[in-house]
Amino acid sequence: MKKYNTIKKQRQQKRDATERIVDFHPIYRNFSDEEAKKQASRCLQCPVDTFQKIIVNPLHCRIGCPLSNKIPLWLRKTYEGDIKGGFELSNEKSPFPEILGRVCPKVGLCESNCILENSQHEGVSIGEIETYLSEKAFDEGYTPNYGQNKNRTHKVAIVGSGPASLSCATFLLQNDIVVEIFEKEDRCGGLLTYGIPNFKLPKNTVQRRVNWMQDAGLKIHTNIEVGKDISISQLEKDFDCIFLGIGAPEGRSAQMDNEYANGVYHVMDILTTTQKKIFNHDFEESILKNKDIVVIGGGDSAMDALRTSIRSKAKSVKCIYRRDEKSMPCSKREVSNALEEGVEFIFNQAPKRVIVDEYMCVTGIEVAQTELGPQDNNGKSRLIVKNDTLLEIKADIIILALGFSNKVFDFYKDLDLKLGKFNDIVVNEKQETSHKNIYAGGDVVRGADLVVTAALDGRVAALSMIEKFTDD
Secondary structure (H helix, E strand, O other): OOOOOOOOOOOOOEOOHHHHOOOOOOOEOOOOHHHHHHHHOOOOOOOHHHHHHHOOOOOOHHHHOOOOOOHHHHHHHHHHOOHHHHHHHHHHHOOOHHHHHHHOOOOOOOOOOOHHHHOOOOOOOHHHHHHHHHHHHHHOOOOOOOOOOOOOOOEEEEEOOOHHHHHHHHHHHHOOOEEEEEOOOOOOOOHHHHHOOOOOOOHHHHHHHHHHHHHOOOEEEOOOOEOOOEOHHHHHHHOOEEEEOOOOOEEOOOOOEOOOOEOEEEHHHHHHHHHHHHHOOOOOOOOOOOOEEEEEOOOHHHHHHHHHHHHOOOOEEEEEOOOOHHHOOOOHHHHHHHHHOOOEEEOOEEEEEEEEOOOOEEEEEEEEEEEEEEEOOOOOEEEEEEEEEEEEEEOOEEEEOOOEEOOOOOHHHHHOOOEOOOOOEOOOOOOEOOOOOEEEOOHHHHOOOOHHHHHHHHHHHHHHHHHHHHHO
16 A cells, blocks of 8 residues: 555546536446556555544544544555455445445545645545545445344434434444334435435435345334324424434525525425436426525525536526635536536625516526625624625526524424524534433534535434443
């Protein structure tokens, strides 16, 4: 190994933009055996435990991973061709490495903490190798371990089926706990199924994991909304513990005039509807087809909406962002992909008013030019909106992708849950809420955050419950 100075960092190859915009298939091609082995060979195999004893805040991929994934160990196994060994190591800390390998940002996490990243050689392509290792293992017939599915006594109910919930279910099953998931949608997966487009995360990848968990004894109740179709008190009666992984489902407002006009949508509505059409192989009736689309926002969900609109055969697709390009919070790779696919970016413009016709249908949007002013106390430049410099942009549909907020569900009152100032559920270091035997994790606790941090919360909650059951 340690061939970083002779082998350059490589990313997965992309399909050509003209090819990929006509479908919703993944745009990246997985590494070949040779590519994966070469890229794994670049790892320095840093002794993280030694580093932690002699260096304050050392850089290391494992430290940068919220899950403390055993990255160097499975990188070595990949290089050595020990797929089974690498697969087992990658699944020790992670509930679904083949998913996180695809959707984790890496930047700011494992890859940014690779010692090589700040050198001329660049860090190891960790996410791509993680995806390769999982898919190679599956091809060779290896499957995750989910316990024995026998002699299970304790029972846990999980509300919601997103990444935090599936992670919690994973570690509970592995420790021989009965698990039942209650999901209000028609399919399991939450954000993984309906919030991340198929071209970034193929849904058969998610369903494969769910199927394995069901084979191991997981029971999933779809089209069941807790608080409506079944009471929280009933779950308290039937189960030893409850985990709440219900996300942050409320889309934020742009505070525009006429924001509730016909043709203004929140991003999750668009992404969910589109994915359901993909499941049904129905592409002809998309509301985006042959329309002028404007997306407001600069995060990854905005990029998802833009690229979904392109694939839905929109007439034109524009992104409005109030600051400059370098200030966008989304992945830079996503901006590059969107540009390649035909998206037009309009920077330094703030939305002011939805332009409508006599029927309150969208015909355009009025924006005001912005500029950056002095820095605030957090070191971020203040945004100055120049209301005397207005621009009208034609639009048939406006998609708001401005982030997500927590929703206060009715059953919170029944539980008398302690909430934070943003209606987030307050938990301790064990993911325990203020209510006995009820845990929570993911966006419902953190606000809109990463899939990997949701996975961490689910794991912590599961291990905390197991500890409780052991003590009892």
